[in-house]
Amino acid sequence: MRFLYHIGRYFILMKRALAKPEKFKVYAKQFFFEVDNIGVSSLGLITIISFFMGGVITIQAAYSLTSPLIPLYAIGFTTRESMILEFSPTIISLILAGKVGGNIASEIGSMRISEQIDALEIMGVNSASFLIMPKFLAGIFINPFLIAISMFLGILGGYIMGVATGACSSYEYIFGIQAFFEPWKLSYAFFKTAVFGGIITSVAAYQGYYTEGGALEVGRSSTRAVVYGSILILLANFFITKIVFKH
């Protein structure tokens, strides 16, 4: 029953959060601030992780694909498919659930316990909308861009490390990343990435918004945001994949 209570309260909060803004100009400014806060500030982390993960996938693929029947361009192909289908959209989103989700929950939770949310309400501001809508829309908007950068850097990392370690030649890798390319897979990846962006921001905002107590509870809200956000990302990933890959 507690589970249903939270689901109901989450949707009621999101209905309030997505209500018509009091002043579009203020919300637009807040949206771009959140794009910077959520997106641009995560670029360093995403760059490092994606580059090295691409390299590691390439090296592992080269180690596993030892049969003379499998052409070496399969290494590039494997790296591309891994990065586009799963690593960039899902694993990077899980990492962002930790970084961005924890940050949002603690920010809003701190505002709750220091009465800043009450202050917004007293001014006549829809606090749910002002605090959550820009973050939610920014998450949906910026996450696909982050993931596109992650895909590119992962494939680039695979190229540099694959060629540098002699796992495959430059020609074989480039041929591999172009082989049997199906553009709809990119659409699938970007779609689920946008969904994950919405999950990360809204679940974290929900946890922060209903924080009660003091600093300890803010920490707990932050932890719950990461845990529930990650579980929901994995569940959403499963259902979207099941729907898209009909076999």
Added chain:
Amino acid sequence: MIQIKNISKSFNGVKVIDDVSFTLQAGKTNLIIGESGSGKTTTLKMMIGLHTVDSGQIIYDDVVFTELNEKDKQNFRKDIGMLFQGGALFDSMTIEENIAFPLKMFSNFSDSEIKDRVNFCLGKVRLNDRNNLYPAELSGGMKKRAALARAISSNPKYLFCDEPNSGLDPKTSIIIDELIHELTVEFNMTTVVITHDMNSVVQIGEHVVFLYNGKKWWEGDKNTILTTDNKELLELVYAADFFRKKNPNQNL
């Protein structure tokens, strides 16, 4: 004028406000006093709609606030300014941005008009030239003054102050009390101050309501409170032994 009519409130089956009625006077500094846990803050939160009432009515002039829907309450609150116990300034904004926020949100003022209004409000609370500081860079008293400037920035009809002196030294407390009273007179606001600070009562209590165990126990002003024979109120007023000995009413 704010009329409180027979309001009650319970939390988890425990009645914290029990059939309380009183009237707060327009254009005056009204104080709601009482011991910790007497229901002062709960009453205040019901008055501004952060808690709902279980029964009874809260009427602002001719508006029955308790019967408004959420959207209308939200609109009505634009007439309310609030000084929170901890200031509740937005940490991510400078003092200027904090004060400008309600104006940017709800007025059609130009940027220069907003800037002028911010400087005017900062001048009123004697915080000139602190525009670009962040709340974390201010002392407790300065935070309260900045929060007061934000509360009056949109020219509210009603000003609520939740324990404005908590955490402040006696001298700064007096400054904050004087500011609240001055602004009440100057802007002709109906001000409600929640406090248990007797200095505030004696200094600015034009109308005082005493709550005890969730009930209205006494009503009067700063002159009558010192000579009251209400036992529970006297215990609050003369809580310290020093003052108790000075009390003309020796039968405490």
